[in-house]
Amino acid sequence: MTILPTSARDIRSSVSRSPPLSVSASPSTTFHSLRSGSGSPLAVRNSYFPQQSISEKQLKPFATEDIKILLLENINESARVILENQGYQVEFHRSALPEEELIEKIKGVHVIGIRSKTKLTANVLKHAKNLIAVGCFCIGTSQVDLPYAASVGATVFNSPFSNSRSVAELVIAEIILLARQLTDRSAEMHAGTWNKVSSRCWEVRGKTLGIIGYGHIGAQLSVLAEALGMDVLYYDLVPIMALGKAKQVPSLDALLVKADFLTLHVPELPETTNLIGAKQLALMKSGSYLINASRGSVVDCQALVAAMRSGHIAGAALDVFPFEPAANGATFNATLSPLIEDLKTLKNLILTPHIGGSTEEAQKAIGEEVAESLVRFINAGSTVGAVNMPEVALRGLRVEEEGIIRVIFVHRNRPGVLRQVNEILADHNVDKQMSDSRGEVAYLMADISNVKEAEIKSLYESLEMLSSKIMTRILY
Numbered sequence: 001m002t003i004l005p006t007s008a009r010d011i012r013s014s015v016s017r018s019p020p021l022s023v024s025a026s027p028s029t030t031f032h033s034l035r036s037g038s039g040s041p042l043a044v045r046n047s048y049f050p051q052q053s054i055s056e057k058q059l060k061p062f063a064t065e066d067i068k069i070l071l072l073e074n075i076n077e078s079a080r081v082i083l084e085n086q087g088y089q090v091e092f093h094r095s096a097l098p099e100e101e102l103i104e105k106i107k108g109v110h111v112i113g114i115r116s117k118t119k120l121t122a123n124v125l126k127h128a129k130n131l132i133a134v135g136c137f138c139i140g141t142s143q144v145d146l147p148y149a150a151s152v153g154a155t156v157f158n159s160p161f162s163n164s165r166s167v168a169e170l171v172i173a174e175i176i177l178l179a180r181q182l183t184d185r186s187a188e189m190h191a192g193t194w195n196k197v198s199s200r201c202w203e204v205r206g207k208t209l210g211i212i213g214y215g216h217i218g219a220q221l222s223v224l225a226e227a228l229g230m231d232v233l234y235y236d237l238v239p240i241m242a243l244g245k246a247k248q249v250p251s252l253d254a255l256l257v258k259a260d261f262l263t264l265h266v267p268e269l270p271e272t273t274n275l276i277g278a279k280q281l282a283l284m285k286s287g288s289y290l291i292n293a294s295r296g297s298v299v300d301c302q303a304l305v306a307a308m309r310s311g312h313i314a315g316a317a318l319d320v321f322p323f324e325p326a327a328n329g330a331t332f333n334a335t336l337s338p339l340i341e342d343l344k345t346l347k348n349l350i351l352t353p354h355i356g357g358s359t360e361e362a363q364k365a366i367g368e369e370v371a372e373s374l375v376r377f378i379n380a381g382s383t384v385g386a387v388n389m390p391e392v393a394l395r396g397l398r399v400e401e402e403g404i405i406r407v408i409f410v411h412r413n414r415p416g417v418l419r420q421v422n423e424i425l426a427d428h429n430v431d432k433q434m435s436d437s438r439g440e441v442a443y444l445m446a447d448i449s450n451v452k453e454a455e456i457k458s459l460y461e462s463l464e465m466l467s468s469k470i471m472t473r474i475l476y
């Protein structure tokens, strides 16, 4: 074997991973030969390397036909185009898969792309023997067991704000719809009833919007709400600079007692489960409104039903539920949860099928952003933007840099590993090296030069022998 000519547009790699928390599996080293006439060399659009020159090598870790990607939940076409242009094999599904089918499918893929419905639990991930990355084509990542994914070397990416504006706009629409009881009036007209009323219908100007969670979405919403003449108060765990005239309040209770409209924009966490329950609803103003477009677990729906039946809460909008079907067309009824039938009896309750981020703009942007993160990761090992791994990147290799290989070693975060790795690399020049850790897992990247291709296998096998190893990848 010879080192690739400088004109080569591909870079080859091997990858293997130990099973979780066990010593190295059989080192099934697979060296892939360069595809003849490899014709899909998408330039790695890498905004993280502004110094990247046009003479930079376009890295490909495998002969690209070897990369298998499973995209679930109708991920936007923009992602498919980027991934297919790389030559990866992309299997696309419109819906989430039942767990058994998911387990079967995930066994053979290197990357899986999901949205909010697919639960990547430890039970599912333990079957994913080839998995190197997960793309969450959304903001929330609570559907993935992130520490477990890291422990098996699967790097998880998301899109932290591409749909934030869409959610904020939906909430603004809902505030006005609720204030004017518009969905009830519309339903009555559809049913043939003319019901012209003004009682308990309000302008939103001068009303107080209470935002729980002043992050990407909460902050966007704050600006939009002020433009409508609303007063904005917010509660967040951390001090956050207010936009416009908004004011942070010191406690959740302080927000509950003041808000005319209360809206939730917090992540799904153990601490946010039932953040709004019977006690919090009782503290809210009589005749106030609740909006939840965060996660279904954050509001106790049973308590909300009771508070709306009593008239204490005058209206609500729910975009997310503790029970959500996996696919469009599925029925939303008591077979999912008896609570659904209770919800359906309520007036001035807007129910939407988790569409907060479902706009053309958001989905296209998310598709591009996550797909590009995946390409950078697959082709160059960059974990910039990862949510469960340390963020590590090295600049790309230049075409003239012959005989350089990139070693990526994901390992358990223990004392002495760096020394062991560097002993293995000691006969070569380490041109660049970066390493960082996140909890139990560390990620090391090193570019080493003057490596003969015949030596790669032995380097690879030596790294694989380290008991700290989670995953070794060599790009060359």
Ligand SMILES: NC(=O)C1=CN([C@@H]2O[C@H](COP(=O)(O)OP(=O)(O)OC[C@H]3O[C@@H](n4cnc5c(N)ncnc54)[C@H](O)[C@@H]3O)[C@@H](O)[C@H]2O)C=CC1
Binding pocket: 139, 140, 141, 160, 161, 163, 164, 167, 212, 213, 214, 215, 216, 217, 218, 235, 236, 237, 238, 265, 266, 267, 268, 271, 272, 293, 294, 295, 319, 320, 354, 355, 356, 357, 358
């Ligand atoms: N309905 C939909 O389609 C969508 C729903 N979402 C959901 O919205 C959530 C929020 O999204 P972003 O604003 O982008 O998140 P973000 O991470 O930018 O902001 C979340 C904020 O909540 C705060 N927070 C966390 N725990 C809290 C607590 N217990 N009490 C008060 N504040 C707390 C954080 O400090 C942070 O400022 C996501 O995690 C996701 O679950 C996101 C996009 C679309």
Ligand SMILES: O=C(O)CCC(=O)C(=O)O
Binding pocket: 115, 116, 117, 137, 138, 139, 140, 141, 163, 354, 357, 358
């Ligand atoms: O659009 C989706 O599938 C999920 C949106 C969402 O909830 C998120 O981005 O966290």
